[in-house]
Amino acid sequence: MAVLTPRATDFPRWYQDVLAKAELAENGPVRGTQVIRPYGYALWERMQAEVDARIKAAGAQNAYFPLFIPESYLRREAEHVEGFSPELAVVTIGGGKELEEPVVVRPTSETVIGEYLAKWTQSYRDLPLLLNQWANVVRWELRPRLFLRSSEFLWQEGHTAHADEADAAAYARRIAQEVYRDFLTNVLAIPVLVGVKTRRERFAGATNTMTCEGMMGDGKALQMATSHELGQNFARAFDIDYLGADGARHLAWTTSWGCSTRMVGGLIMAHGDDGGLRVPPRLAPTQVIVLPVRDDEAVVAAARELVSSLTDAGLRVRLDARPGLSFGRRVTDAEIKGMPVRVEVGPRDLAAGTVTVVRRDTSVKTPVPLAEVATRVSAALDEVQAGLYAEAVALREQRTADVTTIADAAAAAATGFARIPWSAVGEEGEARLAEDALTVRCLQTADGEIPAPGTPADELVALIARSY
Amino acid sequence: MAVLTPRATDFPRWYQDVLAKAELAENGPVRGTQVIRPYGYALWERMQAEVDARIKAAGAQNAYFPLFIPESYLRREAEHVEGFSPELAVVTIGGGKELEEPVVVRPTSETVIGEYLAKWTQSYRDLPLLLNQWANVVRWELRPRLFLRSSEFLWQEGHTAHADEADAAAYARRIAQEVYRDFLTNVLAIPVLVGVKTRRERFAGATNTMTCEGMMGDGKALQMATSHELGQNFARAFDIDYLGADGARHLAWTTSWGCSTRMVGGLIMAHGDDGGLRVPPRLAPTQVIVLPVRDDEAVVAAARELVSSLTDAGLRVRLDARPGLSFGRRVTDAEIKGMPVRVEVGPRDLAAGTVTVVRRDTSVKTPVPLAEVATRVSAALDEVQAGLYAEAVALREQRTADVTTIADAAAAAATGFARIPWSAVGEEGEARLAEDALTVRCLQTADGEIPAPGTPADELVALIARSY
Numbered sequence: 001m002a003v004l005t006p007r008a009t010d011f012p013r014w015y016q017d018v019l020a021k022a023e024l025a026e027n028g029p030v031r032g033t034q035v036i037r038p039y040g041y042a043l044w045e046r047m048q049a050e051v052d053a054r055i056k057a058a059g060a061q062n063a064y065f066p067l068f069i070p071e072s073y074l075r076r077e078a079e080h081v082e083g084f085s086p087e088l089a090v091v092t093i094g095g096g097k098e099l100e101e102p103v104v105v106r107p108t109s110e111t112v113i114g115e116y117l118a119k120w121t122q123s124y125r126d127l128p129l130l131l132n133q134w135a136n137v138v139r140w141e142l143r144p145r146l147f148l149r150s151s152e153f154l155w156q157e158g159h160t161a162h163a164d165e166a167d168a169a170a171y172a173r174r175i176a177q178e179v180y181r182d183f184l185t186n187v188l189a190i191p192v193l194v195g196v197k198t199r200r201e202r203f204a205g206a207t208n209t210m211t212c213e214g215m216m217g218d219g220k221a222l223q224m225a226t227s228h229e230l231g232q233n234f235a236r237a238f239d240i241d242y243l244g245a246d247g248a249r250h251l252a253w254t255t256s257w258g259c260s261t262r263m264v265g266g267l268i269m270a271h272g273d274d275g276g277l278r279v280p281p282r283l284a285p286t287q288v289i290v291l292p293v294r295d296d297e298a299v300v301a302a303a304r305e306l307v308s309s310l311t312d313a314g315l316r317v318r319l320d321a322r323p324g325l326s327f328g329r330r331v332t333d334a335e336i337k338g339m340p341v342r343v344e345v346g347p348r349d350l351a352a353g354t355v356t357v358v359r360r361d362t363s364v365k366t367p368v369p370l371a372e373v374a375t376r377v378s379a380a381l382d383e384v385q386a387g388l389y390a391e392a393v394a395l396r397e398q399r400t401a402d403v404t405t406i407a408d409a410a411a412a413a414a415t416g417f418a419r420i421p422w423s424a425v426g427e428e429g430e431a432r433l434a435e436d437a438l439t440v441r442c443l444q445t446a447d448g449e450i451p452a453p454g455t456p457a458d459e460l461v462a463l464i465a466r467s468y
Numbered sequence: 469m470a471v472l473t474p475r476a477t478d479f480p481r482w483y484q485d486v487l488a489k490a491e492l493a494e495n496g497p498v499r500g501t502q503v504i505r506p507y508g509y510a511l512w513e514r515m516q517a518e519v520d521a522r523i524k525a526a527g528a529q530n531a532y533f534p535l536f537i538p539e540s541y542l543r544r545e546a547e548h549v550e551g552f553s554p555e556l557a558v559v560t561i562g563g564g565k566e567l568e569e570p571v572v573v574r575p576t577s578e579t580v581i582g583e584y585l586a587k588w589t590q591s592y593r594d595l596p597l598l599l600n601q602w603a604n605v606v607r608w609e610l611r612p613r614l615f616l617r618s619s620e621f622l623w624q625e626g627h628t629a630h631a632d633e634a635d636a637a638a639y640a641r642r643i644a645q646e647v648y649r650d651f652l653t654n655v656l657a658i659p660v661l662v663g664v665k666t667r668r669e670r671f672a673g674a675t676n677t678m679t680c681e682g683m684m685g686d687g688k689a690l691q692m693a694t695s696h697e698l699g700q701n702f703a704r705a706f707d708i709d710y711l712g713a714d715g716a717r718h719l720a721w722t723t724s725w726g727c728s729t730r731m732v733g734g735l736i737m738a739h740g741d742d743g744g745l746r747v748p749p750r751l752a753p754t755q756v757i758v759l760p761v762r763d764d765e766a767v768v769a770a771a772r773e774l775v776s777s778l779t780d781a782g783l784r785v786r787l788d789a790r791p792g793l794s795f796g797r798r799v800t801d802a803e804i805k806g807m808p809v810r811v812e813v814g815p816r817d818l819a820a821g822t823v824t825v826v827r828r829d830t831s832v833k834t835p836v837p838l839a840e841v842a843t844r845v846s847a848a849l850d851e852v853q854a855g856l857y858a859e860a861v862a863l864r865e866q867r868t869a870d871v872t873t874i875a876d877a878a879a880a881a882a883t884g885f886a887r888i889p890w891s892a893v894g895e896e897g898e899a900r901l902a903e904d905a906l907t908v909r910c911l912q913t914a915d916g917e918i919p920a921p922g923t924p925a926d927e928l929v930a931l932i933a934r935s936y
Contacts, residue, residue, distance in 0.1 A: 028580070029541070030571050033534035035584055038599070041531045063509045066501035067535075067573075067604055067620050068557075073497070089536075090561035091573065094619075095608030096554055103498050105535075105559065105573070112496070116503055125792055131506070136535055136604065140563030151562075152535050324593050 003332065006274050011218040016146075018268055022277050022336045025146045025264075032144035032151030036261065039337060040147075042285035043264050044154065048134065050187050050283070051156060051259060054179040058171075060130035060158055065112050067136070068103040073111040076237040080110065083204020087139040089151075105138040110205065110230070110256055113159040114238035121161050121252055123243045128167060132158040147265030148222070148468050155260035161240055161252040165231075168253035169208070172227045173450060175257045176210040180225035188263065189280040189389040190214040190270045191396060192224060193417075193463060194450055195442030200430055203256075207231035210450055213441040213463065215396045216269035219416040221441045221465035224266050227257035265468070271388050277338030278360055280388050281381040286318045288377055289339045293327050293346035303345040306355065306373060310343075313374040315381070335360065340384045341377055361387045406432065409464045413438050422460035433464060441465050471800065474742050479686040484614075486736055490745050490804045493614045493732075500612035500619030504729065507805060508615075510753035511732050512622065516602065518655050518751070519624060519727060522647040526639075528598035528626055533580050535604070536571040541579040544705040548578065551672020555607040557619075573606040578673065578698070578724055581627040582706035589629050589720055591711045596635060600626040615733030616690070616936050623728035629708055629720040633699070636721035637676070640695045641918060643725045644678040648693035656731065657748040657857040658682040658738045659864060660692060661931060662918055663910030668898055671724075675699035678918055681909045681931065683864045684737035687884035689909045689933040692734050695725035733936070739856050745806030746828055748856050749849040754786045756845055757807040761795050761814035771813040774823065774841060778811075781842040783849070803828065808852045809845055829855045874900065877932045881906050890928035901932060909933050 003021055005013040019025050024040035027033070036044065052062075068091065074081045089105040092098060106112065113131065121129055134156045141151045158175060162168035176194055184192045192212040202209045206228035213221045232251045234240065240252040271278040281287050288310055292303040300321050310317040320330050334342050344356040344365075354367045357376060361384050368376045399416025403409050406429050412418035422443055425433070430440050441463045445451050451460055472485040487493050492508035495501070504512065520530075536559065542549045557573040560566060574580065581599065589597055602624045609619045626643060630636035644662055652660045665677040674696035681689045700719045702708065708720040739746040749755050756778055760771040768789050778785040788798050802810050812824040812833075822835045825844060829852050836844045867884025871877050874897050880886035890911055893901070898908050911928045913919050919928055 026584075028534035028536070029538050029583060030534060030536040033536055035534065036532040038529035038531045042529070044532075045530065061506035061510075062513065063506045064504040064512075064622065066496035066498060066503065067606065068496070068498040068501055070497050086564050088561075088564070089559045089571075091557045092560045093556075093558040093570075095610065096556070102561075103557075115497060116494075138535065142563065154532065 003336070004274060004276060007217060007272070014272070014274075015269060018272055018276055018336070019146050022338070024268070027146070028152075030151070032141040034146050034150045034152070036154075039285075040264060043267065043279070043283070044261055046283050046285050047183075047263055048156075050183050051179060052134070054183055055132050055156065055158065058130075058174060058178055060132045060160065062133060063131050064133050064135070065109050065116070067106055069106050069109070069112045071102050071104050073115065074104060076111065077205050077233055079233070080205035084108070084139070087141075089138045089140055106135070107137055107139045108256075108258075109133065109135070109137075109157055110159065110234050111238070114234045114240060114254070117159065117161045117252070117254065118238045118240040121240055121242045124163055124245050127161060127163045127242060127252065128171065129161045130158075130171075131160065132156055145265075145468075147261055147268070150261075153261045155258050157256060157258040160255045161235070162254070163242065163244070163250070163252065165253050168255050169229050169453065172208070172210060172229045172255040172257060175255075176212065176225070176227040176450065179257075180212045180227065180259060184212055184214065184224055185389070187280065187282045188267060188270075189282075189385060189392060190224070190266065191389065191393045193442060193444065193448065195444035195463065196451060197226075197442060198427070198430060198440045198462075200427065201439060203228045205230060205233050207233070208453070211442050213465075214266055214270055215392070215399065215417060215465075216266070216468070217272060217395070218269070219399045219466075221417065221463075221467040222262070222266045222269065223441070223467065224263055225257070225259035228255060230254045230256060270392055272338070276336030278388060279338040279340060281340040281385045284338075284340050285316060286339050287315050287381055288317045288341045288343060289334045290317060290319050290343045290345065291327065291330050291334065292321050293344055295321070295323050296347060299345055299347055299350065302350055306343060306345060310374060310377060313378065315377065341380050343373065343377065359384055359387075361391070409433070410436055410438060413464050413466055416465070417441070418464040420462050420464060421458070422462045423458040425462050425464075437466060438464055439467055441467060471804070472742060472744060475685060475740070482740070482742075483737060486740055486744055486804070487614055490806070492736070495614070496620075498619070500609040502614050502618045502620070504622075507753075508732060511735065511747070511751065512729055514751050514753050515731055516624075518651055519647060520602070522651055523600050523624065523626065526598075526642060526646055528600045528628065530601060531599050532601050532603070533577050533584070535574055537574050537577070537580045539570050539572050541583065542572060544579065545673050545701055547701070548673035552576070552607070555609075557606045557608055574603070575605055575607045576724075576726075577601065577603070577605075577625055578627065578702050579706070582702045582708060582722070585627065585629045585720070585722065586706045586708045589708055589710045592631050592713050595629060595631045595710060595720065596639065597629045598626070598639075599628065600624055613733075613936075615729055615736070618729075621729050623726050625726040626724060628723045629703070630722070631710065631712070631718070631720065633721050636723050637697055637921065640676070640678060640697045640723040640725060643723075644680065644693075644695040644918065647725075648680045648695065648727060652680055652682065652692055653857070655748065655750045656735060656738075657750075657853060657860060658692070658734065659857065659861045661910060661912065661916065663912035663931065664919060665694075665910060666895070666898060666908045666930075668895065669907060671696045673698060673701050675701070676921070679910050681933075682734055682738055683860070683867065683885060683933075684734070684936070685740060685863070686737070687867045687934070689885065689931075689935040690730070690734045690737065691909070691935065692731055693725070693727035696723060698722045698724060738860055740806070744804030746856060747806040747808060749808040749853045752806075752808050753784060754807050755783050755849055756785045756809045756811060757802045758785060758787050758811045758813065759795065759798050759802065760789050761812055763789070763791055764815060767813055767815055767818065770818055774811060774813060778842060778845060781846065783845065809848050811841070811845065827852055827855075829859070877901070878904055878906060881932050881934055884933070885909070886932040888930050888932060889926065890930040891926040893930050893932075905934060906932055907935055909935060
């Protein structure tokens with residue numbers, strides 16, 4: 001396991017080592033861009049499949065809007081253009097000619113989608129109009145970091161229009177809970193905290209931003225998904241109005257919400273250990289890796305048979321019998337890539353009618369009779385899923401302190417999260433914390449829920465942390 | 469059915485009408501860009517799923533490379549830069565500053581992927597290296613047309629590196645046949661002709677381009693997918709070399725291959741009729757649409773029950789019981805959207821224990837006893853799939869003429885395809901045909917196969933047509 005820098009020695013370097021050794025991603029040639037390698041992309045494809053199914057279950061339909069947005073569109077919503085201007089990539093030449101109006105590469109699509117929501121929203125019968133797109137977006141980054149902060153990233157962005165404020169608010173909240181929180185906790189095994197952003201941390205143009213915040217292995221927070229109520233800001237800027245049942249025209253209320261390849265970074269940092277990545281089984285592109293101990297015909301044949309019987313049992317299984325690589329190298333590779341369960345097949349085991357099942361999270365090895373492999377491996381996968389989640393919960397609890405003063409919050413946030421009454425912080429305290437690179441990650445109710453609109457400030461708890 | 473311009477009256481206008489009335493796509497705000505609406509995108513998602521499964525079966529892995537490519541990369545392969553320069557979109561401003569080196573928005577990714585193939589190809593053991601990405605690309609279009617020719621489009625692009633020429637050639641051919649031809653004929657039900665491009669029509673930088681050409685409803689050809697052998701052109705430009713088993717370094721041989729949202733345009737034009745789109749059942753996002761004849765509680769309940777029993781039978785089924793729309797409007801909508809089979813549920817039918825099953829391709833209505841609906845609908849879907857394919861074959865045969873002179877080829881190509889010995893055309897004849905906007909779509913063997921490398925010119929047949 002000496003191939004990676006230990007996490008305790010240098011966490012950021014460990015992260016870079018995992019990216020390289022697990023063959024997840026590397027830098028692109030243009031500053032801040034990234035190349036997502038096949039294993040990293042396979043993780044993202046599984047995230048897409050799980051999130052997409054939840055989005056569709058919430059009634060939204062996928063569509064696709066253009067990469068290029070007229071510069072003038074961005075200017076229509078004042079806060080939005082102010083928030084995104086410093087990060088824009090601008091196309092000034094097209095087809096060999098200087099363009100009359102420069103074109104922005106989308107940093108997000110509220111504006112261009114707003115234009116079409118306006119077209120398609122005629123009557124109250126057209127509402128709610130629930131759209132989502134899977135796309136790349138560009139935000140010029142000065143301090144890029146693979147998966148976490150890159151000039152181009154992949155994401156989904158949902159955009160919806162509703163007849164009234166309550167419906168918009170309920171839908172944005174539904175997405176935060178039924179799509180993001182459900183996926184992040186039940187598939188990614190990250191016990192995210194869900195709350196609302198302070199005014200200072202809100203999305204540019206939103207009236208309310210809900211967020212899912214996860215704790216990483218170094219105690220820092222990562223914002224893993226957000227869901228915004230946009231009020232009537234974009235409806236006003238793009239004339240998204242409709243004919244009501246009352247015969248009068250009304251402005252619609254809109255929402256937007258997204259999660260991105262940043263979640264791959266979160267997966268690495270929330271669950272990784274000094275041996276590499278640890279992928280929760282429900283997400284894993286390969287749940288079970290079968291390794292013949294040596295390059296022996298009978299052993300490889302037995303391993304192959306095992307792969308097909310486990311595949312028939314509905315698991316995602318792969319054989320690693322690469323002839324050029326020693327058993328030890330193949331074990332290390334499976335560990336670095338975080339495959340949840342490893343099945344080792346050796347000649348001595350086979351003679352005894354068993355194989356060895358190894359859990360990635362605990363490294364515990366168990367001899368298992370061949371006839372029981374499918375059920376025992378399935379059980380081990382469930383245990384790894386639960387085990388990773390329990391470890392993440394334990395870390396978060398151990399590194400979260402309940403405090404009452406800003407000074408204590410700052411001290412606690414040096415190693416984890418601080419929970420403090422929002423009334424003890426306020427916008428002024430928030431500004432002071434910012435000087436030490438500490439932010440209010442979200443505001444919650446005392447029992448850790450998303451506060452209802454209008455919850456009095458003195459009933460809110462602020463979560464303070466360093467963050468990515 | 470008066471909602472669409474008849475095809476015979478004005479085919480291009482019929483195409484625009486279908487795009488609008490079937491809610492498939494519309495123009496984006498920046499010239500040449502497109503908005504793909506939910507139903508259009510659902511067609512594309514089904515295409516992606518089918519093509520992706522075939523690509524994975526051919527051993528390639530998905531990855532993701534950056535949207536932005538340094539301008540200097542494109543210049544490294546002379547033909548490539550010459551071919552793409554006129555179509556480039558160039559980013560000159562990033563993060564509020566003029567960039568030192570302008571950045572090109574990818575028109576295709578041979579160059580940037582070449583850089584990484586070079587990095588990852590160390591030894592012969594790393595080969596073949598088989599990659600694919602699903603991405604958007606930009607080619608500035610002067611005469612844009614939704615789905616067929618847009619400044620931004622969605623596609624997959626495969627990029628592979630091989631140890632020798634024969635392996636590269638075999639893989640490019642395998643992709644043309646097992647991925648593209650198989651998908652286009654067996655799922656899209658379009659009897660494409662597969663052959664090689666002439667030197668004039670080859671991809672910029674390729675040594676051989678294989679193509680799948682379909683006949684549209686107006687007799688014109690549409691290039692629906694291509695697979696290129698790139699020889700050592702990109703390997704040389706990007707130093708893609710490897711250490712051979714012989715201990716010496718060798719240049720690799722590369723391929724690239726792609727298909728795009730253009731296939732949605734092909735689907736519309738190959739199968740559409742005056743009533744709208746006709747979607748082959750194996751592709752259709754909705755294979756069966758169930759329509760209650762009236763807004764009556766018992767009828768709608770029976771329709772709902774039917775939807776769940778057909779869904780349980782493994783079909784993709786949707787209910788259309790929108791209260792605001794008359795039965796006639798809902799029928800027209802299902803027809804325009806080309807849903808392969810429609811099941812109408814009415815009170816009189818129900819009393820008789822039957823429903824009415826309607827095939828979209830033939831409009832034939834059949835009363836079917838409730839107990840038999842699942843098997844009869846499944847059978848109808850198979851018939852529609854076969855029927856659309858047979859119609860497309862019949863059209864192609866009826867509109868294809870075997871000729872021996874260029875004059876006759878030009879005459880035949882006014883309404884369809886001309887097959888002519890390549891020896892009667894040659895590069896000079898090809899240039900003359902180009903003056904009348906006629907092109908050699910591909911070269912085939914006499915029995916319609918992809919010619920093997922080095923097939924003598926006088927054994928080749930040229931397929932000549934107008935094209936999109």
